[in-house]
Amino acid sequence: MSPNELRELAQQVLPLVHEAGGIAHSYFCSQALNIDAKADGSPVTQADRETEECLRRRLAALGNSFGIIGEEFGEEGPIGSSCGLSTRLTGRVPLRADCRTGLAAGAAAARQPVLGFLWAPALDTLASAWKGGGTSVNGLPVRVSTVSSLAQSFITMGSLEVLQRQPWAQRALRLMSSTWTCRSYGDATAFLELLRGHCDAVLEPEGHLWDFAALKILVEQAGGRFTTVLGQDTAAGGSSLATNGLLHDEILRWIRGA
Numbered sequence: 657m658s659p660n661e662l663r664e665l666a667q668q669v670l671p672l673v674h675e676a677g678g679i680a681h682s683y684f685c686s687q688a689l690n691i692d693a694k695a696d697g698s699p700v701t702q703a704d705r706e707t708e709e710c711l712r713r714r715l716a717a718l719g720n721s722f723g724i725i726g727e728e729f730g731e732e733g734p735i736g737s738s739c740g741l742s743t744r745l746t747g748r749v750p751l752r753a754d755c756r757t758g759l760a761a762g763a764a765a766a767r768q769p770v771l772g773f774l775w776a777p778a779l780d781t782l783a784s785a786w787k788g789g790g791t792s793v794n795g796l797p798v799r800v801s802t803v804s805s806l807a808q809s810f811i812t813m814g815s816l817e818v819l820q821r822q823p824w825a826q827r828a829l830r831l832m833s834s835t836w837t838c839r840s841y842g843d844a845t846a847f848l849e850l851l852r853g854h855c856d857a858v859l860e861p862e863g864h865l866w867d868f869a870a871l872k873i874l875v876e877q878a879g880g881r882f883t884t885v886l887g888q889d890t891a892a893g894g895s896s897l898a899t900n901g902l903l904h905d906e907i908l909r910w911i912r913g914a
Contacts, residue, residue, distance in 0.1 A: 659788035662771050665763060666786050669826030671872055673782075676707045677759040681777035683873040691811045704728050707759060727866045760844070761892075762870030769891055776844045783874055791878035799851040800880040800900035808868040809903055811838045814860040820859050824885070824911050831910040841895055847871050850898055851878045857899040859885060859905060865892040872896075885911050 657665070672865075683689045683703040691699050708726045715724065716755060746847045759831045763771035771786040785791040792796055805807050811832070819825050832838040841849065846873075851874060854867040860867070868891035881901040884893035887908050 657765060657770060657787075657810040657853065663789060666771055666773075666784060668718055668811050669715075669761065669763070669771070670773065670784070672711055673759060673761050673775050676710045676761075677775040677777045679703065679710055680707045680759055680775055684778050694762075700728065725866055727864065737794060746886075759900040760867070762873060764865075764869050764891075768874075769869045772873040774844055774847060774870055774874060776848065779845075779848075781848060783848060785874045785877035787873060787877070789877065791911065793848065793852060798852050798878055800850060800875070800878050801856050803856045803900060803904065804902040806903060806906055807836060808835055809835045809856040810854075811835050811857045811859065811907075812849070812855050813838065813842045814840065814846075816840065816864075819861045820883075824913070825861075827911055827913050828859065828861075831907065834910070835843070839909035847874065847898065850875065850880065850900070856896070857903055859907075860896045861885065861896075864894070868892070868896050871898065884910075889914075895902065 666691060666832045689701055689703065691701050694700050705728050706730045712724055712726070712729065717765060719875045723732065728793070759772045759773070759777075760773045761775075762769050772784070776782075777855070781794060783791060783793045786846040813828070813832070819828060822828070824864060839855075841855075845857065846858045850858050868882075873890040875882040875898045880899055882891070882896060883889050883899045883904070885895040885897045885908075886893075887897075897904065897911075
């Protein structure tokens with residue numbers, strides 16, 4: 657798809673992202689929010705299900721031949737061969753008490769992300785990008801930072817509990833001590849900070865295509881780099897390392913133990 661075609665697609669999808677994000681936001685700090693456990697033990701709420709159902713229904717109404725992949729209801733349609741849309745409500749447990757929750761929606765052609773949105777309703781912050789069109793936050797162009805020294809860098813990581821399960825966990829912990837500072841914002845907040853140059857790298861030890869598809873194109877179009885933690889150039893590799901690009905290879909060397 658050309659940049660013009662992607663811009664038109666973004667204009668079609670954006671109102672749906674706002675609508676679905678509004679559903680999630682309606683549960684923000686709500687006593688009506690119930691957190692259940694799925695078969696694998698991971699949490700799920702009615703906000704997750706209702707948000708994804710809304711996007712699926714509204715996309716079908718557009719009349720486009722989208723394939724869709726989402727965390728709650730799986731794959732539907734031609735994901736691999738045409739344009740697929742991934743959906744993910746990030747930070748479903750924080751939805752109960754803080755503002756880190758965001759809706760990530762990304763379009764991919766042959767599983768390569770080409771368009772992405774990250775909508776954090778409680779922060780009134782929307783990041784959007786498409787291939788060849790750059791990244792914007794609330795309509796203003798953004799770029800990643802220019803920090804090139806690990807010793808001066810600000811890195812954020814996802815769950816330490818999940819990190820500890822990884823075979824490279826000890827190397828990642830040593831990496832933390834080599835930075836200027838390392839915090840764990842998690843979820844939508846960390847990537848919004850990276851896009852705006854407020855932090856320099858985000859490491860997520862586990863995730864799926866629906867977690868990362870939108871984030872990959874957002875980071876890349878802001879001038880950054882996005883791979884798995886072992887350096888694979890994919891949003892479907894089970895983990896993610898997103899950086900300003902300048903620090904990427906050095907962080908990979910730490911994690912690989914090279």
